[in-house]
Amino acid sequence: MPSILVDLAYITSAALFVFGLKLLGSPATARRGNALASTAMLLAVVVTLAHEDILDWRTIGGGILLGAILGAALARTVAMTAMPQLVGVFNGLGGGASAVVASAEFFRLAGADALPVPDATTIALSTLIGTVTFSGSAVAFGKLQGLVSGSPITFPFQNAFNLLLFVSLLGLAGYLATGASHPGAYLLLAGLAFLLGILLVIPIGGADMPVVISLLNSYSGLAASAAGFVLGNYILIISGALVGAAGLILTQLMCKAMNRSLANVAFGAFGTAAAVGPGEDQDRPVRSVGAEETAMLLGYSGSVVFVPGYGLAVAQAQHEVRRLMDLLEARGIQVRFAIHPVAGRMPGHMNVLLAEADVPYDRLFDLEDINPDFDRTDVVMVVGANDVVNPAARDPGSAIAGMPILDVDRARNVVVVKRSLSPGFAGIDNDLFYMEKTMMFFGDAKEALGDLVKELRELD
Amino acid sequence: MGELIVGLYVFVLAMLAGFEVITKVPPTLHTPLMSGANAISGITLIGAVMISARAETPLITILGVVAIVMATVNVVGGFLVTDRMLKMFKRR
Numbered sequence: 001m002p003s004i005l006v007d008l009a010y011i012t013s014a015a016l017f018v019f020g021l022k023l024l025g026s027p028a029t030a031r032r033g034n035a036l037a038s039t040a041m042l043l044a045v046v047v048t049l050a051h052e053d054i055l056d057w058r059t060i061g062g063g064i065l066l067g068a069i070l071g072a073a074l075a076r077t078v079a080m081t082a083m084p085q086l087v088g089v090f091n092g093l094g095g096g097a098s099a100v101v102a103s104a105e106f107f108r109l110a111g112a113d114a115l116p117v118p119d120a121t122t123i124a125l126s127t128l129i130g131t132v133t134f135s136g137s138a139v140a141f142g143k144l145q146g147l148v149s150g151s152p153i154t155f156p157f158q159n160a161f162n163l164l165l166f167v168s169l170l171g172l173a174g175y176l177a178t179g180a181s182h183p184g185a186y187l188l189l190a191g192l193a194f195l196l197g198i199l200l201v202i203p204i205g206g207a208d209m210p211v212v213i214s215l216l217n218s219y220s221g222l223a224a225s226a227a228g229f230v231l232g233n234y235i236l237i238i239s240g241a242l243v244g245a246a247g248l249i250l251t252q253l254m255c256k257a258m259n260r261s262l263a264n265v266a267f268g269a270f271g272t273a274a275a276v277g278p279g280e281d282q283d284r285p286v287r288s289v290g291a292e293e294t295a296m297l298l299g300y301s302g303s304v305v306f307v308p309g310y311g312l313a314v315a316q317a318q319h320e321v322r323r324l325m326d327l328l329e330a331r332g333i334q335v336r337f338a339i340h341p342v343a344g345r346m347p348g349h350m351n352v353l354l355a356e357a358d359v360p361y362d363r364l365f366d367l368e369d370i371n372p373d374f375d376r377t378d379v380v381m382v383v384g385a386n387d388v389v390n391p392a393a394r395d396p397g398s399a400i401a402g403m404p405i406l407d408v409d410r411a412r413n414v415v416v417v418k419r420s421l422s423p424g425f426a427g428i429d430n431d432l433f434y435m436e437k438t439m440m441f442f443g444d445a446k447e448a449l450g451d452l453v454k455e456l457r458e459l460d
Numbered sequence: 461m462g463e464l465i466v467g468l469y470v471f472v473l474a475m476l477a478g479f480e481v482i483t484k485v486p487p488t489l490h491t492p493l494m495s496g497a498n499a500i501s502g503i504t505l506i507g508a509v510m511i512s513a514r515a516e517t518p519l520i521t522i523l524g525v526v527a528i529v530m531a532t533v534n535v536v537g538g539f540l541v542t543d544r545m546l547k548m549f550k551r552r
Contacts, residue, residue, distance in 0.1 A: 067532025
């Protein structure tokens with residue numbers, strides 16, 4: 001295939017990627033957008049296969065077949081609750097593949113004397129970004145899957161050590177960039193980058209995972225871009241940059257949702273001091289209710305807002321919430337869901353979990369859209385959420401001061417479904433639980449909501 | 461003008477296009493957006509095919525196949541799981 005045709009096909013692919021991402025911006029067109037992007041990918045791959053003088057089809061064809069089978073199997077079997085892990089795995093694989101491509105180019109060029117300076121520079125960068133993405137994603141996966149402790153892992157002089165590591169990496173990259181085709185130096189660079197990826201993610205706590213996943217998503221794109229620079233291939237540069245931008249936007253949104261800077265998330269080891277919380281307020285009275293009383297309250301109200309948190313997903317109670325919604329709506333009650341941006345373990349995770357349980361997306365409301373409505377809401381049902389509804393965020397002296405919260409304390413009645421009074425991830429007590437209008441419905445979210453469904457069915 | 465500089469122009473403009481297009485995605489779709497974008501980052505599959513096709517030593521052949529498998533899992537899995545999620549988003 002003539003190379004002008006290849007370039008035209010790549011340009012078409014790039015345009016389709018941009019258009020596909022644009023269509024992903026609305027629920028009505030998102031599926032088409034994804035289909036468009038996958039078509040663009042297919043086009044780019046087919047054109048490349050047709051253009052290259054492929055010596056051995058077996059290795060390439062076999063590799064693609066194996067990858068496609070594995071990818072399809074993962075995509076079909078993964079539970080929606082495990083979506084953050086899966087995206088973590090995919091981030092790591094994409095970044096890792098880019099690093100491997102760069103390494104292959106290094107060993108190809110290293111055979112022939114000194115490396116040209118531009119090649120050496122891009123190879124070093126691509127290896128660095130790709131490898132950090134790979135090992136960082138592996139740790140993120142381990143944390144999300146519970147293989148590695150979800151709490152921050154810290155050691156003395158951690159940040160200083162990481163900085164030293166980073167500077168050594170830049171030094172090595174600089175050495176390689178002078179054209180030195182030293183395999184030892186190259187492998188050391190890859191090894192140190194691997195270590196850096198691990199060290200950058202271990203001090204980050206489980207609840208900060210939305211930020212980490214977003215950031216690694218961005219890195220996987222930048223790694224592809226860097227590989228594009230290595231090979232002088234613009235479709236890689238463009239597609240990688242698009243993904244890099246997407247990841248950065250999501251990272252920024254997640255940080256804003258927790259009122260923390262990226263630096264604070266990355267280096268603050270948030271959640272380590274979590275043990276101090278309970279104890280002091282154990283004696284404060286709370287109002288405890290059961291299923292029957294809650295069913296009466298809900299059944300005779302005019303409007304209900306559910307605030308689902310990660311605890312709901314852990315208890316697998318999404319379907320019970322939907323049943324509850326159906327019953328309440330059948331009684332003519334307005335039902336809405338208030339979704340905090342960090343309600344799940346990755347951006348938008350809770351929306352996917354509720355969509356899986358057949359909750360229509362037009363019932364889901366973002367923080368800014370629902371907050372003004374709480375003072376006109378009869379009952380708020382908080383299920384498995386804690387810090388995101390803690391009024392302490394309005395108190396400048398609090399550990400979560402300034403974090404955007406759902407203003408549920410402004411509703412007429414609040415029911416909190418929770419196992420105990422234990423503090424949330426931030427490790428601070430929640431005044432909401434002790435307010436006069438708040439009723440604590442203690443129990444496992446799935447059982448509690450199941451009981452509520454039963455009681456509601458019996459109501460008149 | 462060097463190839464590297466042209467590449468940088470392309471990179472910066474593509475980043476800006478990305479920011480422009482993606483800023484408007486509503487929070488409800490953030491997870492599918494991320495997994496869809498993630499699949500696009502598997503574009504490195506093209507690089508893996510290029511180095512595999514040109515491989516002259518066993519080492520590069522092996523690296524090429526490893527990169528192809530990793531990138532294909534990313535691409536195929538990413539697009540399929542995004543579609544699986546988007547299928548669930550319904551209005552009533």
